[in-house]
Amino acid sequence: MSKYTPMIEQYLSIKAQAEDAFLFFRLGDFYEMFFEDAIKAAQELEITLTGREGGMEERIPMCGIPYHSAESYIARLIEKGYKVAICEQVEDPAEAKGVVRREIVRIVTPGTVMDGKTVGEAKNNFLACVTSAQGQYGLAACDLSTGELFVTATESLLEQLVDEINVYSPSELIGQPELLGLLQSKMAGWLPTKLLTGWERTDEQLLAAQFPEEELRSVSDVCREAVALLISYLNDTQKRSLAHITRIDLYERRQHMTMDPYTRRNLELTETVRERSKKGSLLWLLDRTATSMGGRLLRRWIDKPLTNRAEIEKRLEAVDCLYNGLIVREELRQQLKEVYDLQRLVGRISYGNANGRDLVALKLSLRQIPHVRQICSASGSATLKELGESMDDCADIRQWIEDAIVDEPPVSVREGGLIKAGYHERLDQLREASANGKQWIAELERQERELTGIKSLKIGYNKVFGYYIEVTRSNLASLPEQRYERKQTLANAERFVTPELKEKEALILEAEEKMVDIEYDLFMQIRDKLAGQVKRLQQLAETIAAADVLQSFATVGAAYRYRRPAVSDQYELKIEEGRHPVVEAILKDSSFIANDTQMADDDGRVLLITGPNMAGKSTYMRQVAMICIMAQIGSFVPAEVASVPIIDRIFTRIGAADDLVGGQSTFMVEMMDIQTMTAKATARSLVIIDELGRGTSTGEGMAIAQAVIEYLHDRIGCKTLVSTHFHELAHLEETLAGLRNHCMAVKESGQDVTFLRKMIRGAASTSYGIYCARIAGLPDTIIDRAYDLLNRFETVSSVIHDAGEAAASKEEPGRPEEQKAIRDADEPAPFPEVVKESGPIVQLSLFGDGDRMNKPASKSRTKTEQAADKLVEQLQAADLINMTPLQAMNFLYELKTKLAAEMK
Incomplete structure (x- = not known):
């Protein structure tokens, strides 16, 4: 004996087909859910959880929604990344023997939503499918709502597949389970989908029926498999014709500029980084x-x-x-x-x-x-x-609709009122009969009022009782009882029928029922004709x-006064009076400061940009990339003159952010981005790196920054924009022929600083970091202390630098080979060795290791020489090796101040 009722047994069998989807089970005017579906749906949709008897002693959890408002509930579940299986009655209840037969008519998933309001009218909703075969990856991306299908193949590098997936930002990704798992681990937080679905079933017959053979022959095996998987999945979930998917739009990756997910995010092409909204992006502007x-x-x-x-x-x-x-x-x-x-x-x-x-x-x-x-x-x-x-x-299609469909049809196609008069002869006859019948009823109402003398008598209609004559209780005595048959009793009235009314009702309802059926059939014929x-x-x-x-x-x-760019196959990039398009559009109270850019193979293919954070370095670098992208999509650009070469890839490293999902620190994320650039960039690429080398010690950061710049300059030869606070790197202009120093102009007036937003040649001398901290509102105590420490550091740095210059220009007698070996060493030792006199200032040399300090041989000691002796003794006694950089800085500053006082 079954422990459930036949209806619940039917539900369970259909739920097994729906698998992980919510099953919307049609019962009358409601979609009902039971068991775990009901519990979870009640939580997600915030609807009441009830129960019903299902053949067991315990009540079965249950919740439901009205069928006429189901779309809004489905949209909410889809937005959360769920699937919904819609189960309808496929048998007339009046003809059913036992439980009405039901079937799943469609499975709605995030990638198969057809409602434009749900996914956004101006945005595609892509379902993507990935496959792997013969050392290649295949990608098929389909928007079911429009019928567009884009297909491509990538090399064996998984990163290329990731780049292509991110172009489409699919709502759902299907494919071979092993490949999906690999992508999920590789893409971490960058997987732009609401749902991952493993799918391996294909059907060559479905594929052959969907596309002509000559079109399929032009597709590679890995792409064909991706299309086959996708069509199989759509057929299984949608359970209806896919005739609007008519063409495979096959393309090669090199036909378009490549940008990885980080670059798309950093440049804010279609949405902003912080708010993830369209407003403020390049898409919003254009x-x-x-x-x-x-x-x-x-x-x-x-x-x-x-x-x-x-x-x-x-x-x-x-x-x-x-x-x-x-x-x-x-x-x-x-x-x-x-x-x-x-x-x-x-x-x-x-x-x-x-x-x-x-x-x-x-x-x-x-x-x-x-x-x-x-x-x-x-x-x-x-x-x-x-x-x-x-x-x-x-024109023929337009005329078909013009001839058949009324100008203001109802929403429903099953209630009539769709087809124009004169389009179908039988329909016109039934309409005339229905109109005459209604006119007869109006005339009957007038006659009955005259016959009974009841002015409030009226004839009405509803779907349950049909046509009726309604009389208020106060007028019941005036009715001729022999003709009126009571049909319904209300609180203040009675409803009746007469033999004549019953006869006419049958004729009218028969005509209206036939009219609705004929109109529906005619509409379906027209719609099918259009589908062809x-x-x-x-x-x-x-x-x-x-x-x-x-x-x-x-x-x-x-x-915005943009200009037509000159697009070329040459190397040189030249922009005069270039502007950042989005920043310029957002600025209302001030004008945007334009800047020039010139990058040639032999002059300025690497621009090293120094200067303060708030001066506009990042905006400048972004605008160069934006102008290149705008030119290559066919748009005019924000510049007075622009000669733009074809860029094959753009790489960006902008902004500091930990990858919490991937478990990577800011510095590690930066290094991984740099690795991608060095591995994939070509001479036709554009590389943008903001604040290269941060996140580690100053020495290591500078070393990495210089090594990366040299690699991009010497090995790859790509156009490179690098911003940094390491002003010491400015010396690279002397050794790298294609590198040019640039900085953002700054105007100083007392303690006030004005960032002019203008790019000029040369290197910056300071970053104005403490000034920016003051603008940000840090307490004056912190600001004053920071300036004090900065002054100490700069004093010591100056002394050490001057000492190094002196040592380099004057060799100690009797030791030329040894001094030359020290100067030519790859890594100069960090502490002073030689102390020499130069006026009233004690100068220190960076050459040497501190254990080989020698006093001058002269027995006649000047005050400066005596001070130098004391300095040597104290430096030898100090444990500089175990000091922190800050401790060493303070020690040297205090020592210098003390010795200077003694010298006076």
């Missing part, structure tokens, strides 16, 4: 698109800048035309504003969930196409003319989106 599909295409262009010069020039040519043609640009914008999201409309039509309003939106959009086409063709731009000529206005035109509509959507992005570039460029 997005003046008029359509949702244009907004999505703009995001993809920013994520994947071109490396093909000819394609870049085509975009720039169109932007140039619109930039200089205000009237054409505004006309195009106005027409595009009337175009709905064609891609997602087509997706819903093909998917089978488009309603009458979607079809009307498609019709209204297609009305605008002839105007858009004419504007593009007459613009004077070869690129826009080509786009215009490729636009299919789909998916390729035409998708191609049209792509051209409209491209025209929209180009006008967006022109609109932004004209608003």
Whole structure:
């Protein structure tokens, strides 16, 4: 004997199919959940947890939501990274023998959401699939809501696959379980998905049915496997036609500029670092698109800048035309504003969930196409003319909808009111019969009022009781009892029917029921007919989106006085009066200070930038990268003149942050970024490193910084921007032919400092760190103490530096070979050896190791020589080796002050 009722047994069997998804089990007007699903859903959705009898003594946990509001609840679960299996009744309850048959009709996952409001109208929602075969990785990324499918292969380096995955920021990642585990460990906190799903089932028949064989033959084995896995997963979860996925958009990685996740984050291309929002990003600035599909295409262009010069020039040519043609640009914008999201409309039509309003939106959009086409063709731009000529206005499709669908259809497709009069003869006849019947009822109401004398008598209708005559209790005595049959009693009235009313009701309801059925069938025929035109509509959507992005570039460029860049295959990068586009747009009360940049193979391919933190070094380096990216996506750039070479990769190391998820310190994260740069950068790359060498001791930091700069300069030869507080590195300009020192100009006036934000040649002399601390509001006690310690340190450093210069210029008699060996040593010893007289100041030499200090031989001792003797004795007695740097600094400062006083 089963311990559960037949309905609960049915639920459990279907739940086994749903596996880890919440099962929305349809019961009447509700979706119900039971057992663990109910407990977890009640917590996540904040709904009431109840229970019901299920055949056992204990009550089964249960919760439910109304079916008409299920989408909002599903969206909340999907946002949290869950799956939802929707189980519907697939049998008429009136015809069921026993429990009504139910089936899972769809499984909604983060990567298969079709609702544009849930994922964002101007953002793609990608489901990505990864595979590994024959020493390569395959990646397929599909947006189910638009039908777009992008496919590529990478080399055996997992980092390349990670870079490509981050381009799409998929909501869900599926693939071979072992590969997913490897990616999860490799990407740590950078895995841009809500859900990882292991999937290994493929079906070649499904793949062959989805795409023509000639298209599949052009795809490599690893890419074919990725597409096969993805199509199999979609077929298993969606359980319906995927006819809108019509094309495999295959591309090679080298067709686009490569940027790793850190670079995308640091440059804030599509979202800001702190708030993770679009506002404040490059996408936010450039997005003046008029359509949702244009907004999505703009995001993809920013994520994947071109490396093909000819394609870049085509975009720039169109932007140039619109930039200089205000009237054409505004006309195009106005027409595009009337175009709905064609891609997602087509997706819903093909998917089978488009309603009458979607079809009307498609019709209204297609009305605008002839105007858009004419504007593009007459613009004077070869690129826009080509786009215009490729636009299919789909006049026949528009006419199909115009002929059949009313201008203001209802939301539901099962309640009638969809089809225009005159479209279907039988439907028109039933409508006439229904209209006549309702007119007859209105006439009957008038006659009954006259017959009974009851002015408040009325004839009404509801779905439960049908048509009825309602009379208030106070007027019941006036009714002729022989004709009126009581049907329902209310608190203050009675409802009746008459033989005539019952007869007419049957005719009216039969006509209305038939009308609804006929309208639904007609609508489905029209929708299926439109689904057969998916390729035409998708191609049209792509051209409209491209025209929209180009006008967006022109609109932004004209608003901010951008200029057309000269894109070349040469090495030199030259920017005159360059500006950071986003910072300039955000500044309202002050103007942005422009700066020049010139980087040539033999002059300035490495720029070493020194100066204070608040002077604008990071902004300057970012703006160089931004200008390169904007040029390669086809946009005008914020500069008076810009000659930009094709950049294959951009690397950035900006900002200090621990990788808590990966268990790495700030310094280790920086070193790992540097390792990536040195391993992957080419001569065509752009490398940006902010504050190289921080996070460790000063000596080691300086050593690493110099070694990295030399490696990038000598071994790779890439364009490199390096900012640092190690002013000592400025000497590299003397030994590295391609390195040039630059700094941010600063104006000092007493104790006040003004950062001029202007890049100038030469090295900075100080970082103004204590001044920045004062601006930040640190207590005066700390500021004063910091200045005191700084003065001590600079005094000692000056003494040691002067001593080194003196020792280098004057050899001690009788020991030339020994002195030369000391000077030529790779690592000078840290403590003084020789004490010499130079006026009233005692100078120390860095050459020597402290154990070989010798007093001068003369017996006649001057006051300075006597002071030097004491200095030597005290230095020999001091345990400098075991002192901290600060202790050593203070010791030397106090010793110098004491000896100077004695010398007086």
